Every structure is written in C-alpha cells, then in structure tokens.
Amino acid sequence: MRRGTVRSVIVLVAMLGAASPVHAGGGSAVLAEAPVSATIVRMANALGGRPYRWAGAGPRVFDCSGLVAHIYAALGRQLPHSSFAQYQFGEAVSRLDLAAGDLVFFRTYRPGPSHVGVYIGGGRFVHVSYSRGVVISSIEDPYFNGRFIGARRI
Numbered sequence: 337m338r339r340g341t342v343r344s345v346i347v348l349v350a351m352l353g354a355a356s357p358v359h360a361g362g363g364s365a366v367l368a369e370a371p372v373s374a375t376i377v378r379m380a381n382a383l384g385g386r387p388y389r390w391a392g393a394g395p396r397v398f399d400c401s402g403l404v405a406h407i408y409a410a411l412g413r414q415l416p417h418s419s420f421a422q423y424q425f426g427e428a429v430s431r432l433d434l435a436a437g438d439l440v441f442f443r444t445y446r447p448g449p450s451h452v453g454v455y456i457g458g459g460r461f462v463h464v465s466y467s468r469g470v471v472i473s474s475i476e477d478p479y480f481n482g483r484f485i486g487a488r489r490i
Contacts, residue, residue: 398470434475449486
C-alpha cells in the first residue's frame with residue numbers, strides 16, 4: 337500500500353471511529369459531516385483511477401464490494417466481499433438520512449443490490465466504475481438515481 341494511502345486510512349479510521357451519525361439533511365449536521373467526508377475523499381483520491389476487476393479487493397484493483405470491504409477493513413470492521421452480503425449488515429438508513437460512511441446500494445446489472453459505494457456527503461459517493469475505476473459520483477446522476485435501492489449504516 338502506498339504511503340499516502342496508509343496515511344489516509346489512518347485518518348479515516350480515527351475520524352469514522354469517532355464520528356457520531358450526522359444527517360445530510362442540512363444545518364450544523366453538514367458541518368459535522370465534513371471531516372469524515374474529506375477523509376474518505378482523500379482516500380478515494382489516493383486510490384483514484386485504480387482499475388475495476390471482478391473480485392478485486394485491492395490495493396491495486398477493486399470491484400465495488402472489494403473497495404467497501406477494503407475501506408472498512410481499515411476501520412477494523414470485516415465486511416464480506418459481496419454487495420448482496422453487505423446489504424445484510426448494519427442498520428437500514430433512509431436516503432434523506434444519509435451520513436458520510438453509510439453504504440449506498442444500487443440495482444445495476446441484476447435485481448437486488450448489485451452495486452455498492454460509500455456515501456461521502458453532499459449527494460456524492462465513492463465507488464468503483466467498470467470503465468473508470470475508483471471514482472466519486474453523484475447519487476443524483478440519472479443512472480444511479482433511478483437505481484438506488486437502499487442504504488446501510490455500519
């Protein structure tokens with residue numbers, strides 16, 4: 337793992353471990369969410385563009401659930417390497433109550449939670465794109481907006 341990635345993971349562990357759930361709905365909660373979001377963005381930037389590969393779990397290649405498992409492993413939390421299995425973990429969260437660090441799930445190539453990413457606040461999430469690798473996208477993007485099926489707080 338590259339030095340910058342390790343540093344980002346350490347900061348991510350500290351920030352997500354200390355953060356209480358905050359809502360993305362507005363007000364002061366958005367300010368409280370900013371440090372966690374910034375940390376995940378730094379980690380995404382460190383991993384940015386790493387290519388997609390089916391069953392990839394990092395650090396050089398990822399699939400969507402592999403990236404999520406990689407991030408949460410840095411937090412000392414083991415998640416399965418399957419978006420369908422990850423959808424069973426944690427507590428369900430409504431789209432209006434999303435907070436940085438929540439897992440967001442989408443129906444893409446087959447029914448059910450076939451794609452997963454980590455919400456970073458401001459309507460954005462980090463995930464692995466088949467064509468672009470590790471990227472940050474908007475949950476409001478027409479492709480994802482119509483495919484959103486739920487979120488979980490780990």
